[in-house]
Amino acid sequence: MSDKFSLLSTAAFLAVAIGSPALAQEAAPAAAPAGQDAQSVDDQTADEIVVTGLRGSLSNAANLKRSSNQIQDSIVAEDIGKLPDTNIAELLQRIPGVQIARNTRGEGNGYVVHGLKQVMTTVNGRQLFTVTNRTATLLDFSADILSGLDVYKTATADQIEGGLGGLINVHMARPFDFDGFHIAATGAAAYSDFQNKISPRLSGVVSDRFETGAGEIGVLIGGQFERVYSGGYQVSTNAYTNTTSLYDRDGDGTFNVTPADSGDTVQIPSQVRPRYETGNRVRSTIYGAVQWAPSSDLTIHADVTQSHSGGHSFTQQLSVQTDGATRGTPSSFVYKDAPNGNVPDSYTLTNAVVRSVTGASDNPYDTLSVGVGFDWHSGPFKLSGEAAYIDSSGPFYSRSIAIQTRAPTATIDLSGRTPTVAVSGVDLTAASSYTGSVTYSDLGQQSIGREPSFRLDGTYELNGPITSLQVGMRYARHRAINDVYSIGPTVTLTQPIGSVTQLTPNDLFTNQDVPINQWLAIQSRYIMNQDQTRALAGVSAVDQPYPLTNHYDYLENVWAVYGQANFAFNLGLPIDGNLGLRYVSTKNHQSVYDATLRPVSGEASYNNWLPSVNIRAKFTDNLFLRLAYSKAITRPDFGNLSPALVLNQLQLTGSGGNPDLQPTKANQYDASLEYYFGKSNYIAGSLFQKDVTGFVQKFSVNETINGQVYSISRPRNTGSGTIKGFEVTYQQFFDFLPSFLSGLGFQGNYTYVDSALPVVGQSITVPADLLSKYSYNLTAIYEKGPISLHASYNWRSKSVQTNFADNFSRTLWNAPQQSLDFSLTYNLNKHVSLKFDATNLTSAYQYQYYGTPDIPTVANQLDRAYQLGVHVNF
Structure with a gap:
């Protein structure tokens, strides 16, 4: 207990005395939260300066942080369609304590908060999920129709449970957020540097309010x-x-003997493969909301959102078999120095197998979200409720065709950060070279996630130290269904290789020394269309049947009730906050099939008491100390519970689920010191610690399947571990500078997170997945007159991608990553503005390695993108 008490009671004294304590405000569509203090937006004086633009949005975000009854950070849009990034995941990297991951094409597609990827995601307070994942894949949601988002880093009893790292609430506007008629629209053209293509980006919102005989009605x-x-x-x-x-x-004088001679141990990969990858993603959303106020004390709302995400990718890969039964004959080994002396710097193979693999995948899915609710108040009573339904479903298909040849000589070089291979004695661009077997791979997955839910919340306001009491309940019934098939036969093409192939581009890593830049590959038109792929491979045009052993049907019923007391009193200095308790009962039922195709079902239930307390002490009107404690749980992702095993027969990898996973629990301790000054400025520092039990991590082990060794990744519960760290944030506009320099501003944050989680059956600890120990974000801002610009640089240290259970030295690490983005807005007038954005200006690389950088595995150059658009609002 002493360490925990020390964490909560230790905070560095921060004081900066620049500017006035007054806050500034813009009429933004994101509503301020409950529990605002005397400095909140509702209490500002009429003669206060009103700021707009980027500065206005940052001012509103600072005010939300200041007035919150818990530790939070926010991003507020200047207007609908004017958030600074194109998808929500990329927005989050601007927030301290949040780190994002990027896919192989450079798009932000994953995130962790305070070191944990188990984050609850809601839209207007309603839980959001994606097919079989509890956490939404925010890559698939555009930022263009949002008014802002909040990241809550401490819990309150009235919030939905399930986030260990925190809770992200995304704001979608409602008609009563605006004073009257409002229209906002954005049109832009985006350019991909790698694909040399221009794509459209369009969004718009129309909202109005009407007085009728039945009360006021708003439509958006x-x-x-x-x-x-x-x-x-x-x-x-x-x-x-x-x-x-x-x-x-x-x-x-001997090797390749039985028993094995350990002195001859060599550690090598079984494949080295250069690859081109391109993506084409369509995102579309239709959103409608209605609010009706039949009286001054009752508001009824209804909204519906239909979104579609259609992701398509195309890859061209050259795979040289460097180990295994078909590798060829090795020779000419040159070894690394210690500590990894059994990993060669380079070696040569004769008669090596070379495969040109062309593949594509499609991942279209649709999400429907419907909600109907009300807000009623009468005197000290407030009551609100909402019934909601979410349906998210869609297939995933991938297929590939590999044509094969042999190279008289192949030289593998593992000496640098980029593993490379060079071949000689064969022309990789000639169809006549590919005379070996052809391998076809086909994978299909169908996933469905559905959840009806209902909540009811009541508040009774009091006079005295207890300012209000809150009680409420929530019920949710979630069903997740998943089916998978996977095949990989050797086939004979129905057409000659020369008539169905094309040369790949020849600019792979042109700024690095990569020996192979071009080879022959199956034409894209035969791969992008699944029917044509199957026809070329001579296999059935219909989808393969889903094996029952890969099927699961998961049903989960959750009841939650809570009570919370909000308080405010004076103990020599003003103290306010909340104290609450949430009780959650979870019952689940899972249906699968065993290896003999017999149906197997099981049930489980567990109950959790989740206390929470948030305290704010006001040393002055501008200097706050916050202390918080909460207990949290998160349930395993539905996809991680699946018994299905999916194999990649070309890359010799696979992944599977674990139906025995248990919930993860955490005791969470937080302390934050915040100082606000000037119109938009603040500096804050916070400490946090999470004592985690049953953390779920993915571990890889080698498994022999049908005589071939695969690296199989599966999730497991670990024992108890700790995640702790601190973050510092500073934001200021330099109004005191003369002339045009007064438009300068700065926003920066730094986060340190340390994690130590146990490995089942071993005495070692490992870092949490996707967590960097160090990260920072620096943003330079200029806003003066019609010009608004900012440049943001983000850096994060190495992080674990996948832990390797039987040998920690083979844990897959992401090397340090960086990104540099730029945005410029020019306001033609108060209604029309032009905007230019550039992302990943440095065309940064992602590197991965096993254990240490001496064992390289991935070098990935990310795309650079530009966007030019116009925004109008009335």
Whole structure:
């Protein structure tokens, strides 16, 4: 207890005395939260300066942070369609304590808060999920129709449970957020540097309010459409394995003997593969909301959102078999120095197998969200409720065709951050070279997620130290269904190789020394269309049947009730906050099939008491100390509970679920010191610690399947571990500077997070997945007259991608990553503005390695993108 008490009671004294304590405000569509103090937006004086633009949005975000009854950070749009990034995941990297991950094409597609990826995501307080994941994949949601978002880093009893890292609430506007008629629209053209293509991006919102004989009615209609082109260039390996059959490393005259001679152990990958990857993603949303106020004390709302995300990717990969039964004959080994002396710097193979693999995938899915609710108040009583339904479903398909040849000589180089391979004696651009077998791979997945829910919340306001009491309940019934098939036969093409192939681009990593830049590959038209792929491979045109052993049907019923007391009193200095308790009862039922195709079902239930307390002490009107404690749980992702095993037969990898996963629990301790000054300025520092039990991490082990060794990744519960750290944030506009320099501003944050989680059956600890120990974000801002610009640089240190259970030295690490983005807005008048955005200006690389940088596995160059658009509002 002493360490925890020390954490909560320790905070550095921060004081900066620049500017006035007054706050500034813009009439933004995002509503301020309950529990605002005397400095809140509702209490500002009429003669206060009103700021707009980027500065106005930052001022509103600072005010939301200041007035919140818990530790939070926010992003507020200047107007609908004017958030600074194109998808929500990329928005989040601007917030301290939040780190994002990017896919191989450079798009932000994952995030962790305070070191944990288990984050509850809501839209206007309503839970959001994606098919079989509890956390929404925010890559698939455009930022164009949002009015802002909040990241809550401490819990309150009235919020939905399930987030260990925190809760992200996304704001979608409602008609009563505006004073009257409002229209906002954005049109832009985006350019992908790698694909050399231009794509459209359109969004718009129309809202109005009407006085009728039945009360005031507001109607809002919005929509968004965009096509996103992206690309990535990559050289990679698969997992390294130990072998004693390659080379007489110890010089005793023998190797490849039984029993194995450990002195001949060599650690190498089984493949080295340069690859081009391009993506084409369509995102569209239709959103409608109605509010009706039949009287001054009752408001009824209804809204519906229909969104579609259609992701398509196309890859061209050259795979050289560097280990295994078909690798060829090895020779000419050159070894690294310690500590990884059994990993060669380079070696040569004769008669090596070379495969040109062309693949594509489609991941279209649709999400429907419907909600109907009310807000009623009478004197000290407030009552609100909402019934909601979410349906998210869609298939995932991928297919590939591999044509094969042999190279008289292949030289593998593992000496740098980019693994490379060079071949000689064969023309990789000639159809006549590919005379070997052809491998076809086909994977299909169908997933459905559905959840009806209902909540009811009541508040009774009091006079005295207890300012209000809150009680409420929530019920949710979630069903997740998943089916998977996967095949990989050897086939004979129905057409000659020369008539169905084309040359790849020839600019792979042109700024690095990569020996192979171009080869022959199956034409894209035969791969992008699944029917044509199957016809070329000579297989059935219909989808394969889904094996029952890969089926699961999961049903979860959750009841939650809570009580919370909000308080405010004076103990020599003003103290306010909340104290609450949430009780959650979870019952689930799972249906699967065993290896003999017999149906197997099981049930489980568990109950959790989740206390929370948030305290704010006001040393002055501008200097606050916040202390918080909460207990949290998160349930396993539905996809992680699936018994299905999906194999990639070309890359010799696979992934599967674990139906025995249990919920993860955490005791959470937070302290934050915040100082506000000037119109938009503040500096804050916070400490946090999470004591985690049953953390779920993915571990990889080698498994032999049908005589072939695969690296299989599965999730497991670990024991107890700790995540702790601190973050510092500073935001200021330099009004005191003369003339045009007074438009300068700065926003920066730094986060340190340390994690130590146990490995099942071993005495070691490992870092949490996707967590960087160090990260920071620096944003330079200028806003004066019609010009508004900002440049943001983000950096994060190395992080674990996947832990390797049987050998921590083979844990897959992401090397440090960086990004530099730029945005410029020019306001033609108060209604029309032009905007230019550039992302990943440095065309940064992603590097991955096993254990240490001496064992490289991935070098991935990310796409650079530009966007030019116009925004109008009335």
